[in-house]
Amino acid sequence: MAHPQAIEVLVRRVARQVGVRRAEHWGLRGAFWGALLAAAVLAFKAVLGLAALVLAPALVLLGALAGAAYGLARRVAPRDAARLADRAFGLADRVATALEWADHPDRTPLVDALVADTVARVLALEPRQIVRRVIPLEGRWLPAPLLAGLVLALAPAIHLPTGTILDFTPSAEQEQHEDRASTEMTAERSRPLPRDPLKRPSFEERDFAQRTGTGSGSTAGDLSAIFKDTALSNQRPDFNSFLKKGDERLRLLEQVDRLPDLQSDFTTTQYKMVFRKSKSLMSGLSPDISPQKLRELLDEMERLGRKGGNWSSDASEGMDALEGGQTDRALEAMQRALDKMRAMEEAGRSGKSLRGGRENERGARGRERARGGEGVGPEDQDFGEGEGLLPGKGRSTMPKGDPTARVRGNPYDVGVEGESRRGRKDGYDTNLTGRAGSMPSRLMYLGVVGQYRKMMEDAITREQVPRDYHDQIRNYFQALDER
């Protein structure tokens, strides 16, 4: 068997080259950081004196030497060196394989041939540098700190500022001035409220007599007069007028049961809080719901339920299910508890929520209808919000809706024909053919369009529609409205 000494020599040679390149690489990095330190030292030349001029180059040299020493000290694995040699000399992994298999216990007869072949090829090689130089980023930037250091060394010393610490204790004069300022600030705070935009102009007219010119207290050059000399500064609410006119708000005060409950903030109710938490629990990116968070939520719901709710049992059931590892059941129980919370909150509001006037009127009509009261004409038999006119929105459980009272029998046994009138109108008169031919119908066009328009605006607000389509959709509805 040929002795693989030549292979080992080649590997050692390559390893040495790698070591040198590493020393260069790390030396440059060390020199860079040393140069940075040196520049900092030279910046304090005035303090350090001549020592800075000696210390600065020493730091650069020390950094370079330390880096080079570190690079040389790092071990180069013979296998890596062999692979490098294989690639550099185009030996098709012969060196690495021969080196690995030369002393392998499962050596086959072919390995001897391999080693001999490799040795012959290695001996035929001409020694050359095969490890490329790798310049680190610090090496590319090395001239910058070196140049800065040189400039700092040649430039005159920078004298550092030697100021004393400012005296922040207030003097007697300043205290007096502050007193005056604070008085002005107090006066400023006691200024009357700005004009109420809801106040009728007549109020202001009646208040003219009470206005007095101000500014007598101001002197030339007193900028605070700008704030004092305003009409608002002396304006006061005209309570007399308020009482005489019998404001609508007074009448509103008499109807206590219809007053909106402004003291309660419905956005921060227990239900809202718990609902928000449950939503955040189930809307995470991960499909797995954290049992720990679910337990905390159920625990909180149970605590709230004990204070006067009827959902404690559901929350307890959910916690039991969670203990048993049944997350689905726990979620169902949480949903039931949430429903109960919402129902209780709805009941607690008892119609004191902030509803619009039309809604209130409709509600009143509805209540009257429920009592079986007279005087509710066909015009008043209007559907509620989102009911009746839209498919699937009515009270009927049938997906295609119930036939209207006027068209008895098969709802499809009618045909609609007609010609729309020119110009904008609330509805379209249609002539029916077939069995309902003698019964004209009126389609509440604007009502339908209005509802769809509202749905469209909701959809856009909830960002269910791509932004690029917003204008297009609005234009479409605008065109419908203009018919």
Added chain:
Amino acid sequence: MSQDARVETFVTAFEALRAEVEKVIVGHREIITHVLTSMFAGGHVLLEGVPGLGKTLLIKTLAEGLELSFSRVQFTPDLMPADIIGTNIIVEDGDGRKHFQFQQGPIFAHILLSDEINRATPKTQSALLEGMQEGAVTVGGVSRPLPAPFFVLATQNPIEMEGTYPLPEAQLDRFLFKLRVRYPAIDELNAIIDRTTRSQQVTVSRVMSGPTVLSFRELIREVPIASHVRDFASTIVMATHPSWASSPEVTRRFVRYGASPRGAQALVLGGKVRALAEGRYNVSVEDIKALATPALRHRVILNFEGEAEGVDADTLVGQVVEAAEAITASGKEVFLR
């Protein structure tokens, strides 16, 4: 005989056999090399290509160049396993007594050409499974060894898929290489016309015997492989698995199942044959890279997205090899930093 001489003999025999095949087959040098590589590695080959490209002719010519028995089975939908393996038939001896005698099927040959293998039913295709892997078939509870060397060369047509039964993964995995026969270039086409339209026919000489092939197979297994080359082959195979932590993005996105350990065996064994055929005593990284596509293209099962996107298995394997190169190079090659 010295090791150098053994290797020299192999190289000469390899070149001679390739030259004999190339007397008939124009072009397709890479295909011929891969077929020979597979034969010496002890594996089987699946040739895929449109009709008329010389797949069957290549195999027949190879069989003519070897002193080995040759069988050809044309796979059809009504072909039954017994038509391939053989069956017990009742025979009457001289005394008038009847007994069962096993009638060998065409599988009992050194070289079996399974023409248009995907036209037979999966049941019939599976009849080859045991023979391809174990070198034996079991009939009536009796295991019968196949002649050695046993070498299956199958062909399939990738375009006429109606009425065909695509090979199952288990069957595909038993082929060492899957080779795609491309359409010849214009100069090759001219050469084909010249050769096949003349009056004089080309005769192929027998240059290798069965025992020689077996001895070469033993020699091939002696070829050493460095650990980093073996690691590279393993990394390539692992990189075809979407569940592997370091697998590339292309694998995670398009692959359902990666290559089996047979894929790694194919890479290393094929690499050994390739190295020896080039007169080299060791497997190199280049050998593994050169054989990655034929060894792995049929072992990578694409997922729905891969099928829908029309991802080419060859391109995917190429990207996997690049990724494996980057993985194995990290921490080893960049030791200067």
